[in-house]
Amino acid sequence: METGGLAGELLHIFSDSIRKRMERVLQRPDLTEIRLRVYLPLTIRTLKKEYYLTEEGGLSCEETGAYRVTPEDIRLIFQKISQYSLFAYKEEVREGYITLKGGHRIGLCGKVYYDGEGRRQMQQISSMNIRIAREVIGCCRPFFPYLTEDGCFFNTLLISPPGGGKTTYLRDLIRMLSDGTDYFEGQNVSVVDERSEIGNRTRLSEGFYLGKRTDLLDHCPKAEGMLMMLRTMGPQIIAADEIGDAKDMEALRYIRNCGCRLLLTVHGRDVEDILERPYLGEYLRKNPFERYVQIQAEKTGRRRIDIFDAGKGRVWRGVT
Numbered sequence: 001m002e003t004g005g006l007a008g009e010l011l012h013i014f015s016d017s018i019r020k021r022m023e024r025v026l027q028r029p030d031l032t033e034i035r036l037r038v039y040l041p042l043t044i045r046t047l048k049k050e051y052y053l054t055e056e057g058g059l060s061c062e063e064t065g066a067y068r069v070t071p072e073d074i075r076l077i078f079q080k081i082s083q084y085s086l087f088a089y090k091e092e093v094r095e096g097y098i099t100l101k102g103g104h105r106i107g108l109c110g111k112v113y114y115d116g117e118g119r120r121q122m123q124q125i126s127s128m129n130i131r132i133a134r135e136v137i138g139c140c141r142p143f144f145p146y147l148t149e150d151g152c153f154f155n156t157l158l159i160s161p162p163g164g165g166k167t168t169y170l171r172d173l174i175r176m177l178s179d180g181t182d183y184f185e186g187q188n189v190s191v192v193d194e195r196s197e198i199g200n201r202t203r204l205s206e207g208f209y210l211g212k213r214t215d216l217l218d219h220c221p222k223a224e225g226m227l228m229m230l231r232t233m234g235p236q237i238i239a240a241d242e243i244g245d246a247k248d249m250e251a252l253r254y255i256r257n258c259g260c261r262l263l264l265t266v267h268g269r270d271v272e273d274i275l276e277r278p279y280l281g282e283y284l285r286k287n288p289f290e291r292y293v294q295i296q297a298e299k300t301g302r303r304r305i306d307i308f309d310a311g312k313g314r315v316w317r318g319v320t
Helices: 005-013 016-022 071-081 090-095 166-179 222-232 246-257 271-275 280-286
Strands: 031-037 043-046 050-053 097-099 105-114 120-131 156-160 189-193 214-218 237-240 261-267 291-297 303-309 314-319
Touching (some): 005 071, 016 050, 031 071, 071 120, 090 097, 156 166, 156 271, 166 189, 166 237, 166 291, 189 222, 214 222, 222 237, 222 246, 246 280, 271 280
Parallel strands (some): 156 261, 156 291, 189 214, 189 237, 237 261
Antiparallel strands (some): 031 043, 031 120, 043 050, 097 105, 105 120, 291 303, 303 314
8 A cells, every 4th residue: 555645654663453454554645644543543633533443444423332441552662663763762752742743742651750850751651642743835815815914914813722733834834924925025934833743843943834034933932932932033923832820921022012013823712712811812902903813613614714903803714
C-alpha cells in the first residue's frame, strides 16, 4: 500500500498490531485525531464524526469489534516517538507532548511526579492523543481584505471552540501578512509559539512555512515572548495563540501603546462569550480590537466565518 503523505509520516510510530489496522485509515483526507487509551477502544475522529478502529482495520460507530489498546502498544509508540531516548525528549514530555515530522503533535497523559528540583515529570503513559496537522493554504483569502485597510492590518482576535480550526486560520493569516498579496505589502511578523502548535517545529526545525518575513519564538511563555520580540525583532505585527491570563493582558497593553499590531486567538463560542471572561473580557471592553473573527465548524466539515468590528457589527460572513 502507498506509504507517502500522512501514512509515510505516522505509520512507522505504531506497534505492529495497530500498524496493520491503521493503513487504510491514514489515507483519509478528513482525519483529525487518533486517540489511544490503555484497555479501551482506539478512537478515530474525522471532521464530521468519531469512530472506533475495528479489528479488521475499518471504522465503525459501534464499540463491538473495536480494537482495544494494550499497554504494550503505548510502550512501543512512546519509545518510537522519543527515538528510544527519554532523556533527549524530557523537556517535551514534561510539557505533555512530542511533535513529529509533519507537525503532528502527540499529547501524553500519565502519572505526574516532581523531581528533587521541583520540576514536573511524567511517567507511566496511559493515554495518547495524536492530533493531525494539516496546512490549508489560502483558507483566509476570501475574508483577508476585511482585516486590512489602506495597507494597515487591524488588531484581530480569532475565536473558536477547541478543535474549531483557529490555529489553521492563524497560520494562513501569518503567511499572508508576511508574504503579502497583490493589494497588501508584506510585513514583519513575530510569532510567539508557546506550545509549539503554530509552527509545529520539531527538534530538526521542520514545520510549517509561516512566510518569508516571519520570526518564530518557540516554546516560550506568551507574555514574556511577545515583549521579547517587540524589543528585539522590530515587528509590525505580533501573533500568538490562546491568550487570556493577566500577564497576557499587561503585555497587550504595552504592545499596542508601541504601535505594533496584534493577531491572536482564544477559545470561545463567540464575542459575547469572551467579553464575559476574567482579564480578557475586562481588557476588551476597555480596549476593543478592530476585528473579531468567529469560527464555527459545520456538520459538512467546512467552517462558517463571521467577522465583527469593534462595535460588534458584522462586516463579513461566509463559509470556507
